[in-house]
Amino acid sequence: MTYQDLGYTTALEQHRNAQNLDAFEVGRVVLEHRERYVVKTPENEFDAELIGNLRFTAASRADFPAVGDWVAFSEYDEGKALIHAVYPRTSLIERQAVGKTGQLQIIATNIDYGLIVQAVDRDFNLNRLERYLTICNASKVDPIIVLSKTDLINTSELESIKTKINARVKGIPILAVSNQQSGYDALEHAIVPGKTYCLLGSSGVGKSTLLNALSGGERMKTSEISASVNKGKHTTSHRELIVLDQGGVLIDNPGMREVGITDAPSGLEITFDGILQYAQNCKFKNCTHSNEAGCAVLEAVESGEIDADSYTNFLKMEREKSFFESDVQERKKKDKALGKLIKQAVKKRRDNKY
Numbered sequence: 001m002t003y004q005d006l007g008y009t010t011a012l013e014q015h016r017n018a019q020n021l022d023a024f025e026v027g028r029v030v031l032e033h034r035e036r037y038v039v040k041t042p043e044n045e046f047d048a049e050l051i052g053n054l055r056f057t058a059a060s061r062a063d064f065p066a067v068g069d070w071v072a073f074s075e076y077d078e079g080k081a082l083i084h085a086v087y088p089r090t091s092l093i094e095r096q097a098v099g100k101t102g103q104l105q106i107i108a109t110n111i112d113y114g115l116i117v118q119a120v121d122r123d124f125n126l127n128r129l130e131r132y133l134t135i136c137n138a139s140k141v142d143p144i145i146v147l148s149k150t151d152l153i154n155t156s157e158l159e160s161i162k163t164k165i166n167a168r169v170k171g172i173p174i175l176a177v178s179n180q181q182s183g184y185d186a187l188e189h190a191i192v193p194g195k196t197y198c199l200l201g202s203s204g205v206g207k208s209t210l211l212n213a214l215s216g217g218e219r220m221k222t223s224e225i226s227a228s229v230n231k232g233k234h235t236t237s238h239r240e241l242i243v244l245d246q247g248g249v250l251i252d253n254p255g256m257r258e259v260g261i262t263d264a265p266s267g268l269e270i271t272f273d274g275i276l277q278y279a280q281n282c283k284f285k286n287c288t289h290s291n292e293a294g295c296a297v298l299e300a301v302e303s304g305e306i307d308a309d310s311y312t313n314f315l316k317m318e319r320e321k322s323f324f325e326s327d328v329q330e331r332k333k334k335d336k337a338l339g340k341l342i343k344q345a346v347k348k349r350r351d352n353k354y
Contacts, residue, residue: 001042007196007249012070012087024072024084029065030241037065039073039081046081048073067239067251068109093139093198108198108251114141117201120161121152126168127313130271132200138267144173148206151178168310184213193247211252214244272314275306
């Protein structure tokens with residue numbers, strides 16, 4: 001294995017030299033658990049933690065390492081290391097943190113392709129697919145749609161699903177795989193050595209089965225779908241980066257039941273480019289495309305030129321994005337006010353002291 005197999009690039013090496021980080025070793029975070037990390041090099045893996053300065057100067061969770069990050073580290077004992085710096089990220093897949101207003105959850109970093117996995121027997125949902133596409137587009141990650149468990153439906157049903165996808169989503173590769181391993185040749189062919197792929201999808205859609213097939217072994221446990229509720233179990237409980245024998249790097253993720261949209265720019269614009277092209281012809285520049293007279297989008301929906309379900313999904317995610325933006329602004333106001341109070345308290349204490 002080489003650094004290039006792990007995804008190391010010329011740009012990362014240039015940053016290393018420019019920032020005088022060549023005194024430290026360089027490695028990639030393959031596992032994270034409560035601010036403890038496993039950092040991988042071509043030869044070894046290290047249990048790592050942050051140096052104090054890096055921990056205390058972090059302005060937010062985004063400043064901490066995440067699975068997929070490249071870091072500068074030093075070994076202080078056999079198999080033990082300290083992380084001194086995080087290299088710049090080329091991409092960042094994130095969503096709204098579940099149950100935390102105005103906060104983000106990092107899914108993975110430095111991703112080249114997002115493998116959006118949907119099971120054709122129970123999980124297939126075009127609205128959810130558009131959500132994952134929006135996350136990928138906002139993160140500057142190229143999406144690939146993977147339809148799993150195709151052995152559970154017949155050929156005509158599979159073709160019908162592909163037709164529905166192509167009617168709503170343009171220009172995205174679609175690959176189909178079955179539990180009997182058919183279709184994996186095409187998927188393996190799509191994986192390029194040195195590039196990083198992130199598995200995205202709900203619980204029970206077959207991500208762990210897919211990973212096991214690509215890695216040639218039982219890397220992740222798999223479980224059956226619950227017959228009573230028809231929902232998958234959380235087979236994968238953590239994010240982990242795995243280097244495939246045939247080349248390419250794959251990051252597995254726990255299933256996501258909620259895929260909240262953030263305020264990241266361009267995601268919705270790219271996913272719903274067809275709708276926004278009509279929006280350019282709206283009578284009013286600030287048209288919300290909901291009830292305005294002269295709205296070209298509404299006219300296209302009524303005439304059938306825009307899929308009605310896709311339009312409804314677009315409006316729902318646009319509202320989520322707006323709510324998230326307002327939540328972020330509110331948090332910033334509260335943080336600013338708190339910071340002002342702290343400064344005043346410190347000044348008052350200093351004045352009283354002297």
